[in-house]
Amino acid sequence: MKRGPLDDDVRDSRRKLLAGLAASAAGALAGCTRAMAAQSTAPVAATSGSRRRWGLVIDLDRCARCGGCVVACQQENNVAPAGSDAAARMRPIHWMDFLPAAPGSSSATPIPCMHCEDPPCVKVCPVGATYKTEEGITAQIWERCIGCRYCMVACPYARRYFNWSEPRWPGDVSSLNPDVAPRPRGVVEKCTLCHHRIRAALERARVDEEPLTDETLRRLPACAQSCPTLAITFGDLADPESEVARLAASPRAVRLLPEAGTRPKVIYLRETK
Amino acid sequence: MSHPRGRIVLLVAVVASFAGMAGARRSPAGDTRQPLPMSHKRHITKDMKCRACHQGVEGEAMASFPTLADCMDCHKTPQGKEPAEPEVRAFVARGQDLTWVRLNRLAGHVYFSHAAHVTLASMKCEECHRDMKAVDQAPTEPDIHAQMSDCVACHRSKHASLDCLACHK
Numbered sequence: 001m002k003r004g005p006l007d008d009d010v011r012d013s014r015r016k017l018l019a020g021l022a023a024s025a026a027g028a029l030a031g032c033t034r035a036m037a038a039q040s041t042a043p044v045a046a047t048s049g050s051r052r053r054w055g056l057v058i059d060l061d062r063c064a065r066c067g068g069c070v071v072a073c074q075q076e077n078n079v080a081p082a083g084s085d086a087a088a089r090m091r092p093i094h095w096m097d098f099l100p101a102a103p104g105s106s107s108a109t110p111i112p113c114m115h116c117e118d119p120p121c122v123k124v125c126p127v128g129a130t131y132k133t134e135e136g137i138t139a140q141i142w143e144r145c146i147g148c149r150y151c152m153v154a155c156p157y158a159r160r161y162f163n164w165s166e167p168r169w170p171g172d173v174s175s176l177n178p179d180v181a182p183r184p185r186g187v188v189e190k191c192t193l194c195h196h197r198i199r200a201a202l203e204r205a206r207v208d209e210e211p212l213t214d215e216t217l218r219r220l221p222a223c224a225q226s227c228p229t230l231a232i233t234f235g236d237l238a239d240p241e242s243e244v245a246r247l248a249a250s251p252r253a254v255r256l257l258p259e260a261g262t263r264p265k266v267i268y269l270r271e272t273k
Numbered sequence: 274m275s276h277p278r279g280r281i282v283l284l285v286a287v288v289a290s291f292a293g294m295a296g297a298r299r300s301p302a303g304d305t306r307q308p309l310p311m312s313h314k315r316h317i318t319k320d321m322k323c324r325a326c327h328q329g330v331e332g333e334a335m336a337s338f339p340t341l342a343d344c345m346d347c348h349k350t351p352q353g354k355e356p357a358e359p360e361v362r363a364f365v366a367r368g369q370d371l372t373w374v375r376l377n378r379l380a381g382h383v384y385f386s387h388a389a390h391v392t393l394a395s396m397k398c399e400e401c402h403r404d405m406k407a408v409d410q411a412p413t414e415p416d417i418h419a420q421m422s423d424c425v426a427c428h429r430s431k432h433a434s435l436d437c438l439a440c441h442k
Contacts (some may be wrong), residue, residue, distance in 0.1 A: 044315045062368050131437065181382040181442050195438050199384070207332055227364045 018142030024137040052134040054193055055237040055265035056224070057247040058110060062231035062269075065108050070096050072226030073112070075192065078182045095191040096223050101256060110232075111139055112223065113159040113191035114256060114264030121151035122159060127147075130190075136237075136265055137193050145187040152188060156260045160190045193234075194221035214242045237265060307411035308364075310357045313378050321407070330398075334386040336353045338373040341365060367442050376415040384442045394433065 073096040074081065082092030098108035119138045122130050129144035130151055152160045166185045169176065176182060179196040183189045197220050205212040217235045219225045224232040235244035244267075247253070252269040288409055316326070324330050329337035341364055348361045377387055390396045398405075403416040428435055 133436050133438055135282060137438070141382075141437050141441050143441070157365060179384075192438075196442055199438070203389055203393075206391050220440070 010034050010174045029241070035134065044161065051135065051238070051239040052236045053265060054111065054198065055115065055136070055235070055244050055248070055267065056112065056193070057220070057233045057244050057253075057267045057269060059231040059233075059247070059252075060107065060109060060268055060270040061252075062229045063110060063227075064231075065110075065230050066228065067098065068228060069110055069223035069232060070094055070098065070225045072222040073191070076177055076222035077192070078167075078169070078176045079189075080169050080182075086165065089164070091164050093163070093189065095159075095161075095189070098209060099158075109268070110223070111157060111159065111202060111256070114157050114262065114266045115191075115193060117263035117265065118261060120154040120156065120260075120262060124150040124154040130188075133195075135198075137195055137198075138190070139192060139195065140188065140190050142181060142189065146185050147186040147188060156257050157263065157264075160188050162188050171206075194223075197221060214239070218243055304415040305376065308371055308412060309360055309373055311408045311411045313405040313412075314407065315353075315355070317406050327328065330387045331392050332388050334388060335382075336387045338375070339371075341371040344371065376412055377417045378415070382441055384440055392429065 002196060026188060037086060047244075073079065074094070079093050079095060086092055096110055096112045099111050100107070101109045101111060115136060117136065117137050119130075119132060122132055122138065123129075126148060127144055127146055129142075129146070130138065130140040133139050147162065149162055152158075152162060162184050163183050167182055179200070201212060205216075206253060214235055218233050219227075219230075220234050223231075224234045233243050235242040237245050237248055239245055246271060248267045250269055252271060254268050254270065255264045256266075256268070257264075284400050317323070326339040326343060327336040328339070328343070329335050341361075345365060349357070352358060353436075361371075362400070390401075391398070401417055424440060425435070427433070428439075433439075
């Protein structure tokens, strides 16, 4: 596979990735250029009984690689910044991270959890700490996790992180977001698609007896809200009227590693090269 | 930086010592101090329901406590002959804040919304809380000792969501 010069961030991301994960997972991710070229634009099949399929569309042609989503996610979800120790051991936690998985030699790609329709991480969890919600989110209950890290090996996108040490934040604990429980040492954590915001928006709409509109949802997760180029769109993929569903049907739509059979609900847009 | 848990313990100790200095009373029933000897029994009437003082209960996750301004909506003028009743006006005269001590606390990984239970599920306060009409003094101890199994049993019987993320965060 051909790769041109990479900028420092990307090199750093790759180093982290290779060190922290099984070689097979890293190899699979590196193969994404080929995988993305083989487009898969088939709509996500809604499973029986489910109503919504929450998903993200990330437009790589709009993305300025500013990293705002990475910081916003960290802030929103009480992800402790890596101290120098953790960084030296290549163990920082980023639910949303830039990895060199995009087509083109120097493109870094913002990659959150793919919220697969068929998530391999769920299948291997021995204690049922991670599961797929009725609305398609790959959830993880921190309190139930025993820290075996099978899910980290199973995830082909390397989107799970282990808390190797007790998290520490700058400032005091009152600066943390009370809507997201901090994770202690010894458990695996991951992107929740800002489920706490979805839950609050759904409840607000029901209490106020107002419909939950696609406009309200589009920038709901912290990553989408913070994106200055509006490259990230959130919504219900099962709703044909939604912006995400419209974008996901675009000829520019690609998914990461379609051959893995995971059917991600994070869809990328980019011009075919 | 010191450990967050250590900071919380320190904070609690500092707050407790300040509360003591501010002249808050020790209740005979427990160690918790509330700023006023407020009687639920005397407040709950035909026209005064829980939501009159706990105003967030229908629309927010937190039921909320009454502010001094809320108390003064009624207590600006004497409402009865209780010896403790003028104390609420004394708070205003001193320019002192009314800080109720929250007794029922959720575990850090649990999300609970009063709006979802009271407004959407039409539940009565007494289904989880004790009957406050019988309580003649400021509460000093938590009245809810629910386990997850209690929540799940009720959710199951009422066909509410059993999704882990409905309640966990």
